[in-house]
Amino acid sequence: xxxxxxxxxxxxxxxxxxxxxxxxxxxxxxxxxxxxxxxxxxxxxxxxxxxxxxxxxxxxxxxxxxxxxxxxxxxxxxxxxxxxxxxxxxxxxxxxxxxxxxxxxxxxxxxxxxxxxxxxxxxxxxxxxxxxxxxxxxxxxxxxxxxxxxxxxxxxxxxxxxxxxxxxxxxxxxxxxxxxxxxxxxxxxxxxxxxxxxxxxxxxxxxxxxxxxxxxxxxxxxxxxxxxxxxxxxxxxxxxxxxxxxxxxxxxxxxxxxxxxxxxxxxxxxxxxxxxxxxxxxxxxxxxxxxxxxxxxxxxxxxxxxxxxxxxxxxxxxxxxxxxxxxxxxxxxxxxxxxxxxxxxxxxxxxxxx
Amino acid sequence: xxxxxxxxxxxxxxxxxxxxxxxxxxxxxxxxxxxxxxxxxxxxxxxxxxxxxxxxxxxxxxxxxxxxxxxxxxxxxxxxxxxxxxxxxxxxxxxxxxxxxxxxxxxxxxxxxxxxxxxxxxxxxxxxxxxxxxxxxxxxxxxxxxxxxxxxxxxxxxxxxxxxxxxxxxxxxxxxxxxxxxxxxxxxxxxxxxxxxxxxxxxxxxxxxxxxxxxxxxxxxxxxxxxxxxxxxxxxxxxxxxxxx
Numbered sequence: 334x335x336x337x338x339x340x341x342x343x344x345x346x347x348x349x350x351x352x353x354x355x356x357x358x359x360x361x362x363x364x365x366x367x368x369x370x371x372x373x374x375x376x377x378x379x380x381x382x383x384x385x386x387x388x389x390x391x392x393x394x395x396x397x398x399x400x401x402x403x404x405x406x407x408x409x410x411x412x413x414x415x416x417x418x419x420x421x422x423x424x425x426x427x428x429x430x431x432x433x434x435x436x437x438x439x440x441x442x443x444x445x446x447x448x449x450x451x452x453x454x455x456x457x458x459x460x461x462x463x464x465x466x467x468x469x470x471x472x473x474x475x476x477x478x479x480x481x482x483x484x485x486x487x488x489x490x491x492x493x494x495x496x497x498x499x500x501x502x503x504x505x506x507x508x509x510x511x512x513x514x515x516x517x518x519x520x521x522x523x524x525x526x527x528x529x530x531x532x533x534x535x536x537x538x539x540x541x542x543x544x545x546x547x548x549x550x551x552x553x554x555x556x557x558x559x560x561x562x563x564x565x566x567x568x569x570x571x572x573x574x575x576x577x578x579x580x581x582x583x584x585x586x587x588x589x590x591x592x593x594x595x596x597x598x599x600x601x602x603x604x605x606x607x608x609x610x611x612x613x614x615x616x617x618x619x620x621x622x623x624x625x626x627x628x629x630x631x632x633x634x635x636x637x638x639x640x641x642x643x644x645x646x647x648x649x650x651x652x653x654x655x656x657x658x659x660x661x662x663x664x665x666x667x668x669x670x671x672x673x674x675x676x677x678x679x680x681x682x683x684x685x686x687x
Numbered sequence: 688x689x690x691x692x693x694x695x696x697x698x699x700x701x702x703x704x705x706x707x708x709x710x711x712x713x714x715x716x717x718x719x720x721x722x723x724x725x726x727x728x729x730x731x732x733x734x735x736x737x738x739x740x741x742x743x744x745x746x747x748x749x750x751x752x753x754x755x756x757x758x759x760x761x762x763x764x765x766x767x768x769x770x771x772x773x774x775x776x777x778x779x780x781x782x783x784x785x786x787x788x789x790x791x792x793x794x795x796x797x798x799x800x801x802x803x804x805x806x807x808x809x810x811x812x813x814x815x816x817x818x819x820x821x822x823x824x825x826x827x828x829x830x831x832x833x834x835x836x837x838x839x840x841x842x843x844x845x846x847x848x849x850x851x852x853x854x855x856x857x858x859x860x861x862x863x864x865x866x867x868x869x870x871x872x873x874x875x876x877x878x879x880x881x882x883x884x885x886x887x888x889x890x891x892x893x894x895x896x897x898x899x900x901x902x903x904x905x906x907x908x909x910x911x912x913x914x915x916x917x918x919x920x921x922x923x924x925x926x927x928x929x930x931x932x
Binding site: 358360384386388389390392393394396397398399400401402403404405406408422423426532533534535536537540541542543544545546548 | 726727728729730732733739740742745746747748749750751752753756759760761762763764765766767768771788789791792
């Protein structure tokens with residue numbers, strides 16, 4: 334039997350993947366350019382016996398997720414840049430309480446109200462914390478609708494496995510692009526732990542408490558934070574997703590994440606056709622960052638070029654990964670527009686020529 | 688009648704100040720849960736503020752929420768487990784200032800939860816700052832000349848405000864400053880839980896309570912303050928009983 338292939342917008346694909354992965358609770362608040370997520374959820378959730386709530390605000394939405402996740406449900410929320418800023422308080426609590434959930438950020442231009450076009454200005458917010466305190470999110474940055482579908486499904490498993498929120502870091506371009514998607518049957522990506530911590534009423538067991546307040550001894554919070562650090566180290570050692578393209582003999586490594594990297598890949602192909610020795614590294618998980626891949630590449634390549642739809646955030650992680658052992662050129666595109674393969678190729682030629 | 692320990696309350700000594708009403712309200716909630724035999728299917732939410740350590744005292748599943756968001760968190764829990772009994776326990780800052788939106792919208796959605804709202808007209812744990820329910824002329828560390836109607840606005844009357852929402856099932860204001868009032872408070876809290884057992888929707892019980900520490904008066908005077916000052920501004924009574932039971 335042929336696998337079902339249908340045309341879906343990125344935003345719709347996330348919903349279909351979530352529902353296939355047994356997500357049964359969604360709370361969100363409308364904001365462009367991610368509105369197809371709550372709209373499709375509103376239509377689809379009742380069909381599978383799940384819950385959709387249009388919350389009164391992003392704060393309420395993320396705190397509904399806090400409750401639903403604590404109650405043991407697979408749950409998801411989505412938003413776009415200004416809305417994610419509002420959710421950060423709740424995200425910090427969810428990370429501190431070690432609750433699993435999937436959060437999508439379909440990034441738009443900023444800061445402030447910015448505009449509703451594709452941008453990548455929330456990278457720091459996504460991978461460095463954003464909300465208060467020491468925490469990390471697993472951050473996945475797909476570069477196409479099929480990959481978005483596949484990773485969304487896995488995101489629920491990784492969230493459960495590590496008891497940590499997973500952030501799908503997309504942008505308006507990915508959310509609004511329609512591409513053919515092969516729908517896949519959900520199979521757990523890993524052995525999933527029992528949710529014996531969930532709040533289900535304490536029938537025949539001791540009562541469960543979900544909390545983030547760590548009073549008591551001076552060491553109480555330090556102990557909890559050390560435990561979190563150990564968990565984050567484990568995630569770093571186990572989870573790294575990266576695409577390498579023609580890097581073996583590359584003199585110049587181009588890098589970026591998400592849709593920008595896909596555009597850059599087109600430019601790399603065109604550069605190769607011109608005989609230029611150029612390759613691409615595209616982190617798919619931007620936290621954990623695929624540091625080893627960059628380190629290895631830095632041993633051979635002469636230079637790096639980072640392309641991103643912001644004025645320079647991801648570029649800092651590339652420099653850190655290669656410990657500044659090779660020059661890193663930067664092509665930043667801010668303000669809610671994206672570079673074309675021609676723009677990137679032009680930059681490649683300048684960098685190689687210089 | 689024999690006065691016994693409840694099954695729900697643990698043996699841990701509470702951290703509350705002498706003369707504070709939280710101990711009484713905890714006891715009333717616990718008695719209701721015990722009498723209805725629902726401890727093993729109850730999920731509570733603890734607020735930010737004095738009652739944040741609720742989970743040290745209640746032996747049932749508890750989540751400690753961020754400031755003001757309990758009604759949203761409780762909504763998530765209740766929608767996942769419609770057969771469980773979900774209650775929030777919130778103070779005046781939590782429910783009527785930072786969490787006003789969550790309160791109004793959970794009420795308006797008719798979420799089938801029970802809200803225990805402890806109103807002592809001041810911020811307790813943070814040290815006696817002005818609350819949304821601080822009364823005109825009442826001094827606090829952030830209204831040192833007394834709350835002024837023109838500057839800070841009059842106190843928010845939560846039961847009166849929510850009574851205008853069609854989605855709400857039950858609203859009653861009670862107090863815990865006298866034995867008679869405590870008995871009435873228990874009855875109201877019990878009704879809040881039985882409403883939920885009967886899937887009737889959103890119930891909120893506002894409990895006028897004492898805070899001698901931050902009012903900077905003796906516990907005995909605090910009891911009188913509730914009687915003579917607070918009850919004038921926040922009259923006791925049933926503000927809504929949609930199904931009339």
